[in-house]
Amino acid sequence: AQSxxxxxxxxxxxxxxxxxxxxxxxxxxxxxxxxxxxxxxxHLQLLLKYFSGDPLVKGIKGFEAEFIKxxxxxxxxxxxxxxxDTAEYFCAVNEWGKAAGNKLTFGGGTRVLVKP
Amino acid sequence: SQTIHQWPxxxxxxxxxxxxxxxxxxxxxxxNLYWYRQAAGRGLQLLFYSVGIGQxxxxxxxxxxxxxxxDRQFILSSKKLLLSDSGFYxxxxxxxxxxxxxxxxxxxxxxxx
Numbered sequence: 001a002q003s004x005x006x007x008x009x010x011x012x013x014x015x016x017x018x019x020x021x022x023x024x025x026x027x028x029x030x031x032x033x034x035x036x037x038x039x040x041x042x043h044l045q046l047l048l049k050y051f052s053g054d055p056l057v058k059g060i061k062g063f064e065a066e067f068i069k070x071x072x073x074x075x076x077x078x079x080x081x082x083x084x085d086t087a088e089y090f091c092a093v094n095e096w097g098k099a100a101g102n103k104l105t106f107g108g109g110t111r112v113l114v115k116p
Numbered sequence: 117s118q119t120i121h122q123w124p125x126x127x128x129x130x131x132x133x134x135x136x137x138x139x140x141x142x143x144x145x146x147x148n149l150y151w152y153r154q155a156a157g158r159g160l161q162l163l164f165y166s167v168g169i170g171q172x173x174x175x176x177x178x179x180x181x182x183x184x185x186x187d188r189q190f191i192l193s194s195k196k197l198l199l200s201d202s203g204f205y206x207x208x209x210x211x212x213x214x215x216x217x218x219x220x221x222x223x224x225x226x227x228x229x
Contacts (some may be wrong), residue, residue: 004159025200034217044160044206044220090159101176103150106159 002027005092005095006107013082021076021110023091033074033093034104035065044090050074061085083116118143122207122221129228135180135194139207142188149190150208150218151182160206166190167212183203202228 007022025031035047048059055067065076074091091107122139129135141147148167162175164182172182179198183191190207191194207221 007158036220044216044223046219049217092160103160103162103165104160106152108159 001078002093002095002105004091004105004107006089006091006110008110009108010111012074012113012115013081015021016080017114019076019078019081021081021089021091021112023065023076023107024072025074025091025093025105027093027095030096031093031095033065033067035063035074035076036061036090036092036106037087038090039087041086044077045075047089054056081112081114083114085112086114087112118209120207120209120219120221122205122224123190124224125222126225127227129226131228132196133197134186135192135197135226137192137202137205137207137226139190139192139221140188141190141209144209144211145187146212147188147209148218149184149188149211150186150210151190151192152206152208152220154204154206154223164192188193197228199228202226 003026005024027052033050036044037047039042047063048057050057050067057065065074067074086094088109090109092104094104119142150165151163152159153163159187164173166184169184204223204225206223208218210216210218
């Protein structure tokens with residue numbers, strides 16, 4: 001069974017600092033990759049996704065992620081964070097071509113606190 | 117546009133009581149439907165998914181069950197709640213085609229006392 005690992009459970013940083021959240025998955029086939037974000041008091045929403053093509057994916061709010069197939073990684077980055085980026089971030093993977101269910105496997109999440 | 121709603125948003129139930137969380141999707145037809153549970157530090161765990169009316173797949177053994185009586189309605193139930201059932205439950209949907217984005221509802225906080 002596939003699994004998704006997010007290396008940091010908590011990250012604290014100051015505004016304008018750069019952010020990088022690690023995500024690794026354990027599936028050898030073709031995958032679709034996602035980053036979801038959950039702001040305080042809000043529901044989960046999609047930040048960005050990778051299905052195919054350019055491995056550097058741009059998402060909303062200045063986030064980007066790079067798919068490195070050889071490293072089974074899909075790290076999330078933002079060059080300069082804002083206080084409003086305080087949230088919990090989830091990496092997720094599903095197996096491309098699975099006909100039934102379209103199931104996502106999630107990482108454990110990383111809580112990011114940006115200090116003003 | 118498509119929307120997803122689940123209710124109630126919060127629920128406090130005694131041990132041994134029944135549970136019913138309801139979820140509906142609007143603006144689409146024949147979606148895949150999901151129930152996830154979110155536990156602190158453990159991400160989201162898929163509990164059930166459904167590819168059609170009456171078709172339910174369970175991902176983990178548990179005290180809960182799911183039903184899909186209508187195309188866009190998904191219900192999470194229990195006959196007798198346990199303390200360990202407390203948590204945050206999320207309903208979600210995705211278009212039928214494989215690999216599509218999954219969209220989440222607002223979530224329901226369940227506290228079993």
